[in-house]
Amino acid sequence: MSWQKLDELCHKLESLEHAKAMLSADEATQMPAGGGAKRAEAVAFISGLYHEMASAPEIADWIHAARSQTETDDQVAALAEFERAYRDRTCLPAEFVRRKTEADMRSEQLWRELRPTSDWNTFRPALEGVIELAREEAAMRSAAGGLDPYDALIDQFDPGSRADQIAPVFATLKAFLKDFLPRVIDAQERRLAKRPLKALAGPYPVEGQRRLGLALMRAVGFDFEHGRLDTSHHPFCGGVPTDVRMTTRYREDDFLVALMGVLHETGHALYEQNLPKDWSHWPLGQARGMSIHESQSLFMEMQVARMPEFWEWAMPQVHEHLGQTVEGWTGADVLAHVNHVQAGFIRVDADEVTYPLHVILRFELEQELISGRLQVADIPEAWDAKMREYLGLGTLDNPRDGPMQDVHWPVGLFGYFPSYTLGALTAAQQWWALEREMPDIREDVRAGRFDRLIDWRKANIWSQGSRYSTPDLVVRSTGKPLDPEIFVAHLTQRYLG
Amino acid sequence: MSWQKLDELCHKLESLEHAKAMLSADEATQMPAGGGAKRAEAVAFISGLYHEMASAPEIADWIHAARSQTETDDQVAALAEFERAYRDRTCLPAEFVRRKTEADMRSEQLWRELRPTSDWNTFRPALEGVIELAREEAAMRSAAGGLDPYDALIDQFDPGSRADQIAPVFATLKAFLKDFLPRVIDAQERRLAKRPLKALAGPYPVEGQRRLGLALMRAVGFDFEHGRLDTSHHPFCGGVPTDVRMTTRYREDDFLVALMGVLHETGHALYEQNLPKDWSHWPLGQARGMSIHESQSLFMEMQVARMPEFWEWAMPQVHEHLGQTVEGWTGADVLAHVNHVQAGFIRVDADEVTYPLHVILRFELEQELISGRLQVADIPEAWDAKMREYLGLGTLDNPRDGPMQDVHWPVGLFGYFPSYTLGALTAAQQWWALEREMPDIREDVRAGRFDRLIDWRKANIWSQGSRYSTPDLVVRSTGKPLDPEIFVAHLTQRYLG
Numbered sequence: 001m002s003w004q005k006l007d008e009l010c011h012k013l014e015s016l017e018h019a020k021a022m023l024s025a026d027e028a029t030q031m032p033a034g035g036g037a038k039r040a041e042a043v044a045f046i047s048g049l050y051h052e053m054a055s056a057p058e059i060a061d062w063i064h065a066a067r068s069q070t071e072t073d074d075q076v077a078a079l080a081e082f083e084r085a086y087r088d089r090t091c092l093p094a095e096f097v098r099r100k101t102e103a104d105m106r107s108e109q110l111w112r113e114l115r116p117t118s119d120w121n122t123f124r125p126a127l128e129g130v131i132e133l134a135r136e137e138a139a140m141r142s143a144a145g146g147l148d149p150y151d152a153l154i155d156q157f158d159p160g161s162r163a164d165q166i167a168p169v170f171a172t173l174k175a176f177l178k179d180f181l182p183r184v185i186d187a188q189e190r191r192l193a194k195r196p197l198k199a200l201a202g203p204y205p206v207e208g209q210r211r212l213g214l215a216l217m218r219a220v221g222f223d224f225e226h227g228r229l230d231t232s233h234h235p236f237c238g239g240v241p242t243d244v245r246m247t248t249r250y251r252e253d254d255f256l257v258a259l260m261g262v263l264h265e266t267g268h269a270l271y272e273q274n275l276p277k278d279w280s281h282w283p284l285g286q287a288r289g290m291s292i293h294e295s296q297s298l299f300m301e302m303q304v305a306r307m308p309e310f311w312e313w314a315m316p317q318v319h320e321h322l323g324q325t326v327e328g329w330t331g332a333d334v335l336a337h338v339n340h341v342q343a344g345f346i347r348v349d350a351d352e353v354t355y356p357l358h359v360i361l362r363f364e365l366e367q368e369l370i371s372g373r374l375q376v377a378d379i380p381e382a383w384d385a386k387m388r389e390y391l392g393l394g395t396l397d398n399p400r401d402g403p404m405q406d407v408h409w410p411v412g413l414f415g416y417f418p419s420y421t422l423g424a425l426t427a428a429q430q431w432w433a434l435e436r437e438m439p440d441i442r443e444d445v446r447a448g449r450f451d452r453l454i455d456w457r458k459a460n461i462w463s464q465g466s467r468y469s470t471p472d473l474v475v476r477s478t479g480k481p482l483d484p485e486i487f488v489a490h491l492t493q494r495y496l497g
Numbered sequence: 498m499s500w501q502k503l504d505e506l507c508h509k510l511e512s513l514e515h516a517k518a519m520l521s522a523d524e525a526t527q528m529p530a531g532g533g534a535k536r537a538e539a540v541a542f543i544s545g546l547y548h549e550m551a552s553a554p555e556i557a558d559w560i561h562a563a564r565s566q567t568e569t570d571d572q573v574a575a576l577a578e579f580e581r582a583y584r585d586r587t588c589l590p591a592e593f594v595r596r597k598t599e600a601d602m603r604s605e606q607l608w609r610e611l612r613p614t615s616d617w618n619t620f621r622p623a624l625e626g627v628i629e630l631a632r633e634e635a636a637m638r639s640a641a642g643g644l645d646p647y648d649a650l651i652d653q654f655d656p657g658s659r660a661d662q663i664a665p666v667f668a669t670l671k672a673f674l675k676d677f678l679p680r681v682i683d684a685q686e687r688r689l690a691k692r693p694l695k696a697l698a699g700p701y702p703v704e705g706q707r708r709l710g711l712a713l714m715r716a717v718g719f720d721f722e723h724g725r726l727d728t729s730h731h732p733f734c735g736g737v738p739t740d741v742r743m744t745t746r747y748r749e750d751d752f753l754v755a756l757m758g759v760l761h762e763t764g765h766a767l768y769e770q771n772l773p774k775d776w777s778h779w780p781l782g783q784a785r786g787m788s789i790h791e792s793q794s795l796f797m798e799m800q801v802a803r804m805p806e807f808w809e810w811a812m813p814q815v816h817e818h819l820g821q822t823v824e825g826w827t828g829a830d831v832l833a834h835v836n837h838v839q840a841g842f843i844r845v846d847a848d849e850v851t852y853p854l855h856v857i858l859r860f861e862l863e864q865e866l867i868s869g870r871l872q873v874a875d876i877p878e879a880w881d882a883k884m885r886e887y888l889g890l891g892t893l894d895n896p897r898d899g900p901m902q903d904v905h906w907p908v909g910l911f912g913y914f915p916s917y918t919l920g921a922l923t924a925a926q927q928w929w930a931l932e933r934e935m936p937d938i939r940e941d942v943r944a945g946r947f948d949r950l951i952d953w954r955k956a957n958i959w960s961q962g963s964r965y966s967t968p969d970l971v972v973r974s975t976g977k978p979l980d981p982e983i984f985v986a987h988l989t990q991r992y993l994g
Contacts, residue, residue, distance in 0.1 A: 011538070011542075012542055014535075014538075014539075015538055015539040015541075015542035015543065016539075016542075016543075018535060018536070018538075018539035019516045019520060019539055019543060022519070022520055022523055022539075023516060023519055023520075026519055026523055026527075030523075030527070030725065030727075031740060032721060032722055032723060032724060032725055032740060033722055034720070034722035034723035034739055034740065035723060035737075035739050035740030037739065038511075038515060038737060038739045038740065038777075039515070039739075039740065041508070041511075041512055041515075042511075042512040042513075042515035042516055042519075044512075045508075045509055045512035045513075046512065046513075046516060049546075223531070224529060225529055225530055225531035226529060226531035226532060227529060228527065228529055230527075240532075240535060242531055242532050242534065242535045242536075243528060243529060243531070243532030243535065243536065280535075
């Protein structure tokens with residue numbers, strides 16, 4: 001029976017995915033350097049095996065035959081999601097995938113080599129090749145799925161999201177932020193004149209930071225029976241839903257980097273740990289996509305963990321674990337640090353207010369790159385113009401801090417950038433919906449009671465897996481489509497309130 | 498070309514083995530409890546995949562065709578070893594393997610459940626079933642490989658070892674030990690009357706023990722670019738040659754348990770790290786078998802790390818890392834502890850002198866069990882009789898400390914026990930050969946210079962992989978077949994010297 005065959009296949013794929021995820025987590029946290037070559041060989045083989053098994057031609061027949069065998073709504077949804085994943089995986093010819101993988105890898109290596117010296121001109125031809133292939137990919141995905149080419153790229157990361165729905169949201173936001181940013185800076189300066197930023201000096205002992213992070217993770221709902229916290233150079237949330245591997249990185253001169261990072265990754269981890277277990281082996285049981293995943297990390301980091309009530313509860317624990325190194329620190333000091341706004345060239349260093357402008361710039365440029373309206377040679381000028389217009393920054397003469405700063409384009413990743421800001425807006429809208437339903441919810445946060453927050457996300461987001469498209473999930477969980485005004489109101493209240 | 502096909506297959510199998518080994522190491526050292534079920538599913542799937550790929554029928558044709566394609570001695574040896582492994586894997590019908598796996602697993606579960614209460618009678622029928630299947634397996638392996646049934650079991654763990662060569666070695670040893678043991682105890686009592694055992698009190702801080710272990714590992718040759726030391730409930734040496742995962746377990750009331758354990762596992766690790774890299778994906782490039790592997794751990798733990806010269810060098814490091822907790826300890830105190838001899842019921846607690854008697858008892862009984870001369874119902878009586886005769890111990894009324902103490906038989910593992918003592922004898926013979934070649938080698942140990950010891954093992958054992966049978970490797974590396982008199986001389990010198 002075809003349904004049964006698909007179910008068995010999904011179990012096998014889940015096992016291979018388990019191996020891949022664990023080998024990757026181990027590589028980042030445990031593996032000695034000399035283990036790298038054989039590890040790469042093993043992961044490449046398992047990835048290849050996964051692709052081979054997941055894209056076998058007979059699966060098309062199983063999908064077709066299984067349609068008449070679905071009995072429950074769950075099964076119908078599971079089959080539809082499986083079919084989408086299968087189409088995404090099989091719509092590109094193997095020869096093209098090989099060519100693209102090779103070009104992307106060469107381009108990434110070149111980027112790593114040339115970025116430190118800002119050598120844009122040497123890198124340009126590689127990026128041109130990568131973009132040419134991304135255009136070809138978009139065209140093929142477009143033909144297979146019936147979407148516009150750029151939408152076909154977005155759809156891999158955020159199923160259901162479309163550029164023509166994102167564009168007006170981003171336009172509203174951009175118009176607001178250009179005017180809002182100078183007002184925020186101005187208000188901030190006046191506040192800082194009265195109460196300057198507490199100096200981050202340290203050293204903040206790593207062990208104390210670790211225990212503090214663990215305590216907050218546990219309090220907000222991380223299940224240590226099904227996950228753990230380790231250390232890695234680049235923090236991530238990996239592993240599998242039954243064994244989530246989260247990492248952070250400690251700086252002895254700044255305890256807030258690891259702490260806010262831990263809260264961010266815990267948001268991702270809670271999503272993974274609370275996905276529907278019965279469907280864990282099917283795409284239906286997996287997280288919806290990048291923007292919803294990011295909404296979960298930002299719900300934790302940006303919504304919950306940057307409100308004054310959170311620090312009323314958390315501050316005694318900071319003192320307990322960091323002792324005299326944080327003597328005199330209050331929640332207001334922490335908030336002044338983490339909510340500090342400053343226009344800068346680097347996306348990953350940006351704050352909550354300026355970050356969306358970095359993303360909107362990339363969203364606009366990559367659409368033009370994929371459509372062919374913008375040439376690679378013209379990126380630096382276009383980049384500078386937008387940085388000036390959106391963030392009020394002067395012309396930059398080192399591409400390392402401009403179009404060479406991100407790994408995404410050099411590895412052929414287009415359609416991914418919008419997710420970051422869609423995630424931020426979605427998180428704000430989730431909080432807005434939750435607070436409308438439970439007007440006294442901030443009192444829970446103040447008391448360190450997170451069960452109602454957990455239950456709401458579990459019911460509305462985590463348990464839904466991939467049942468709905470990204471926009472549908474937003475409507476179902478918050479009552480309306482993504483509304484930039486909610487995020488605008490959130491920022492206004494936080495930064496000018 | 499068939500040779501090429503085999504080479505590619507070996508690369509794939511190496512990658513699957515890599516995944517299995519790393520998932521196992523992670524499970525024992527990192528995995529939270531809740532991750533177990535999905536982990537078991539993933540490992541079972543990968544094991545099944547390995548078996549399926551490694552025992553595909555067309556491989557027989559490739560082996561046959563590749564015979565005319567081997568060009569070097571290495572290739573000839575590689576093909577021969579591959580064929581042996583393939584035969585071992587394919588000589589049992591899949592249906593039988595399933596039946597046996599299930600029976601072994603059920604029996605193991607039952608054993609874990611019943612051992613704490615010494616409930617031999619309830620366990621007996623399960624063990625009878627397991628032994629019946631082990632007999633069937635031995636018969637099938639015998640038919641496939643042309644060996645005696647019990648030899649066919651041994652051959653899986655120690656290729657080339659035969660019961661009729663082991664038996665006279667063990668007989669000599671047994672005759673010697675029965676008389677030697679009381680003399681050792683007597684001499685020991687006289688020594689202890691003059692200089693009592695230093696009390697093990699502690700607490701010995703875990704972090705100091707860990708740093709001490711790491712320092713000794715590094716000194717004797719462990720390569721931390723290709724391996725690491727972690728903690729687990731049962732110490733092991735796992736991982737892969739390019740990334741060896743070693744573990745230990747710390748007791749705060751006894752620093753010698755972890756320390757000697759670390760040295761033991763380092764012996765295993767050095768073997769793995771120094772296997773021939775070009776052949777790592779073929780059986781030829783893997784360790785020879787269990788008794789040779791055990792010889793490497795015991796060479797380190799029993800030969801090198803129990804000689805006075807070793808502690809002349811190591812003792813200052815013990816003091817450096819354990820500080821005042823070992824105040825007043827000398828190398829002689831350590832030796833008195835680790836070389837302390839005492840007859841007891843439990844194999845894993847046994848010392849260097851009594852351990853072989855535990856193994857010989859099992860070797861004798863399991864031959865009779867496999868041949869059918871001994872029935873399960875008669876094991877307790879036979880066990881008691883031998884314990885009395887060999888170790889001078891009285892009758893035991895709790896099978897938990899008798900025939901229910903080991904996991905081997907309950908999981909269907911027969912032919913494995915001899916390896917432990919063959920390993921001890923082989924290690925002594927290796928040291929004997931090495932010292933004959935370099936009469937001043939103990940001065941190296943006294944000075945903490947391990948390079949000549951490393952070079953000798955590298956040339957004679959590690960670099961040989963699975964090129965020779967177990968007995969041939971002993972002859973080639975030490976100049977003669979396994980000679981119990983060398984071990985006898987070693988014990989006599991150490992305990993009555």
